[in-house]
Amino acid sequence: MAGEAPELSAQERAGRAFPVSWDQFHRDCRALTWRLNEVGPFHAVIAITRGGLVPAAIVARELGVRVIDTVCIASYDHDKQGELQVLKGISEQAMKLGGGTGKGLLIVDDLVDTGKTGRLVREMLPDAHFATVYAKPKGRPLVDTFITEVSQDTWIFFPWDTALSYHPPLRDGAA
Ligand SMILES: O=P(O)(O)OC[C@H]1O[C@H](OP(=O)(O)OP(=O)(O)O)[C@H](O)[C@@H]1O
Numbered sequence: 001m002a003g004e005a006p007e008l009s010a011q012e013r014a015g016r017a018f019p020v021s022w023d024q025f026h027r028d029c030r031a032l033t034w035r036l037n038e039v040g041p042f043h044a045v046i047a048i049t050r051g052g053l054v055p056a057a058i059v060a061r062e063l064g065v066r067v068i069d070t071v072c073i074a075s076y077d078h079d080k081q082g083e084l085q086v087l088k089g090i091s092e093q094a095m096k097l098g099g100g101t102g103k104g105l106l107i108v109d110d111l112v113d114t115g116k117t118g119r120l121v122r123e124m125l126p127d128a129h130f131a132t133v134y135a136k137p138k139g140r141p142l143v144d145t146f147i148t149e150v151s152q153d154t155w156i157f158f159p160w161d162t163a164l165s166y167h168p169p170l171r172d173g174a175a
């Protein structure tokens with residue numbers, strides 16, 4: 001409708017940008033693994049797709065875990081969060097490894113923001129260990145182990161979502 005302010009996306013509301021390079025992400029995943037190594041061993045890693053796939057691969061490699069399962073959840077359409085949809089649940093085999101409650105399983109995601117995604121997976125596996133690379137304050141209480149906290153008004157840009165591009169000089173008005 002005319003005169004109505006357009007709805008801001010989560011990214012626009014965030015205001016601050018936190019771009020992460022592949023190098024930085026790899027280092028942060030390794031740092032996460034150092035912490036997880038003291039908590040394990042784990043029977044399997046459960047990646048929350050899609051963002052959890054990359055850290056799950058790195059963490060599983062470092063921990064020597066070869067059983068990796070996915071729980072496929074869609075919520076953000078680029079940067080607007082809608083209803084959570086479980087597109088694929090945890091496999092029966094992984095459930096069995098976790099004794100039905102997730103004991104000895106490691107859930108991995110790239111980040112927690114509002115915590116909605118993490119909460120849903122925790123409900124599926126209440127006794128699993130939940131690790132993320134980054135955490136925002138609202139989601140932080142849900143996570144057992146994470147590496148870097150960023151403010152709630154920060155939007156994290158991952159290397160798989162971004163590309164190098166020209167940036168105009170500051171004197172020409174670049175932010
Ligand atoms: O704590 P929340 O507010 O629920 O947000 C965190 C979730 O949002 C992102 O996933 P997204 O839904 O964008 O899907 P993707 O992993 O496929 O990119 C991120 O990878 C987390 O899974």
Ligand SMILES: Nc1nc2[nH]cnc2c(=O)[nH]1
Pocket residue numbers: 076111112113154155156157158161
């Ligand atoms: N890429 C990205 N996805 C998100 N989903 C929820 N919060 C974020 C964020 O800060 N960055």
Ligand SMILES: [Mg+2]
Pocket residue numbers: 048049050051052109117
């Ligand atoms: Mg995700």
